Amino acid sequence: MLKNIVLLSILMLSSCSTDRKVSDKVSIMLDVPVSPIKTYFKEHFDFESFIAIETTDSFLVSDIKKIVRSDDNILLLSGNRSVFLIDAHSGKLKVCIDKCGNGPGESKRIIDIAFNEELGQILLYNDFYKLLVFDLKGDFLSEVKVGEMYENVTCRRGEVLFYNKLNGYSCYPYMLKIYNLKNKTWRTVGDDIKIDFPIRSRGLQMVNSKRVWFNAPLDYKLYCFEDDTPAAHYQLDISMAKLSDDLIKKSISDPQTFFNEVSMGKIVYSLNSLRETENFLIFHSNQTGLFLFDKKENKLYVDEFLMDDIFYINSGDYYPHEGDDNSVMFLLTADRWINHPELMSGLPTEWRNKANALNIKEDDNPILFFFKEKNKLE
Template sequence: MKKFVFILLSFCFLFSCHQFQNRSIGLVYVVNVDEAQKSDFYSMFDSVAYISLETIDDNEIGQIDRILYYNEKYIITDRLTNRVFIFNDDGKFYSAIDAIGNGPGEYVQITDVAVDKFEDMIKIQDAMQGKIVSYDLDGHFIKETKFPIFPAPMQFCQVNKDKYAFDYQRCSKEKEWQYNLSINSEDFSGKISKYLPYDKSLDVCFSPRVTLQDVNGEILYIPLYSSTVYTIDSSDVKPRYIFDFGNKWVSQEFIDTKWKDALEFRNKLNDVNFVYYFNLLESGSHICAEFMYKENKYHMVIDKETDHLFLQQETEAYKCHYTENPMCCIGNQFVIPLTPFEYNSMIGEDAVQLPDDNNPVLMFATFKKF
């Protein structure tokens, strides 16, 4: 597939926070939402590149939910078709996993996906059936593992050859499992280490898109309703970053409220004076985060080398050209899926346009140093 590259030359930024180091809690960034820059977010891009995902019959992607990169392959989950697609790193289709059902080797719903780097397996987590189903990179079923607990974890990530981190997202009513995170074997045999306890389970909640991620071999964790990002190893969980939004961060009283349904909760979020939908990814060189505040979307980029922060508020004049947030990092690049329409709009009419029924395009964005 052709790869198109262009450089965005304009550059503007605002240092709208200050940071300090506390050895016990990690690096703290104080974020002042009221000082967000109303300017073009794309001015922060150093370069972008595109790879179009090959479109072939019976393997059309509906809407990308998760992207992983492993062994020169993109592993993509589709929330609409409930399938996993594997593409080579040139965008050529390689294989797919389509095993929807209730039987062995099948799943009802993909709640998360991970890669076993030691055994070259793709692992699909099905929280509805309470199991992990493992496949090879060609999409062939290998094995499945049942969870011995209920409710099942919602997201997971491999920590080392023998252990995984499991995120429960405050859903358990059993005191024994009222912890946000556990680190243990896939089948929960042997030692189980539990972290970040809570007192009340939640009936309605919305989490960051990716709560567990691998950044160059380091596992990062963002708990539900947390502005603290943790680093995980096989034996400990330590604060990595804290983003201090002051009184604009969601209160404990609001978190513990018993909501009647998800619609009521979502409507209330638009009325309160809180930051919400905080989502973060980290590349080798930058931290990129998005959040909502008073129905406005904000983008935050931190240069890890200098600790300088750029904060931008979306307005009608400076609205993002794409709907999805970054979903994956490869080295210093943030991977953002684009619809064919979004891609065509970004490259301009003079470039080769894609048909509307083409599979999505992956955009690879790197940020400037500042």
């Protein structure tokens, strides 16, 4: 009962109104396990493949912000300046988009990217509040004026979804602005509810997999966009939700104190990076561990796994890629690869042979590891 009161208090503090249509949807309360386990992921997912991204003097990936996997292509946003189209089999670069400026097809900062599978187009959302459209050769095709700053974008069935309008320290995470690429029309769904909270943890607040899922700061519900409406399907009963009004204010006025208290108290203030596979929802919080929700059992697990036979991959390496491929992705740096060459026993023989033949160097580009759901008949 006390935990529910704490959660309710947090939600009230985060909103300037109690009339939140999106959050009024019926959601299932999920109990968070007190004790995490280290084997649940390995019991339900198998290694699928890895992609060693090509490294050349002119092709260096700084910091990965977004990855979209679609058939033979990997679309990657590096830092806030470069977008790469990569062959999903060889890891070789096919196209680079990094035109800096304020002219047609140019950006000073790229906020987010998306992939239009229906037309085979690369979409860039930039700091001029424009959506830029490119073909798969990297040629600029057109632009759409968005006019406002949003945190994330994605593309689904010919529509571009803009998530979480930003305005200084304030954000509007319960509202989606949607652009139809074919009809060239706009519409807005959800609620224009403001939250004053600037902190984000590593990961993404909106991810497009089997469906589009998103998570709002200071909220412990899992939201899904379907039937043209955002709906809260599940809510976590988190005992570590202890953000006081004073601590929320410190996220703006005194961020260092905020992070110190969050770290010492192991406080969860954000859920993020939710991907959906056939049988699971997988997501992070700002604390360690990986959440796995079994949709058939209606049961939540927390896994702090360590794959000591595959390059020490752990829950902190999880990064949500976009794409309906029933897989989960982890990022591995090249220096970890070369420092633990003996840790390949968990890979099938053909992949160990491929790994040995790659000659990865310490300062090479990252490696993407994919794991797929196990066949239930296995």
